[in-house]
Amino acid sequence: MKLRTLLAVFGVALALTGFTLVAAPGLASTITLDEAVLVFVGLLGVLQGVRVAIARSRTAYEQVETPDPEASQDLPTPGDEFDEMLATAGADRREREMRESVRNRLERAAVATIVRTEGCTEAEAKRRLESGEWTDDPYARAFFTGSVEGASLFDRIDLRRDNQSRYHRWAVHAASEITRRSEGFDA
Secondary structure: OOHHHHHHHHHHHHHHHHHHHHHOHHHHHHOOHHHHHHHHHHHHHHHHHHHHHHHHHHOOOOOOOOOOOOOOOOOOOOOHHHHHHHHHHHHOOOOHHHHHHHHHHHHHHHHHHHHHHHOOOHHHHHHHHHHOOOOOOHHHHHHHHOOOOOOOHHHHHHHOOOOOOHHHHHHHHHHHHHHHHHHOOOO
8 A cells, every 4th residue: 555545544534533523422522532542543553554564465575595505625634644744755765855754743743742741851752752761662662763672573473464664664653652642641
């Protein structure tokens, strides 16, 4: 409905109410001013509701389309870079630079872990690492000392079953031991 139509309907309703009250004066005396205002406001509310309902029924329905969710990304797993370095260092004996890089990274991680978990100085941590006092795993110890001590003959034979180089096996043991000690420490 347009505003003019609403005003016309409202005017007609007021005129009819006025004529009714003039024609029957006794009816006017039964209605108090408070009731008249309340009826008037109620009628305005009903008219406004009808107007909004009519306007909404004439409005075109629009549906919003949601965009497609983002495609998931394949992110690298932490440690993949180190695993690739270790695989490259262990696969070719001429890759001395890669082996040295792996050794330096593991040494830095081991020293930091020993300092944090045992509360000693960096110099003391390096001494423990070089002497092999930092772990009970003979192969992790061997990565930094260069020789396997404390492993049984059966362990040495069992260790040789896979096709990895000695350097690779010792580096994996060292990395596993560093991780185990680091994760096992409650700060």
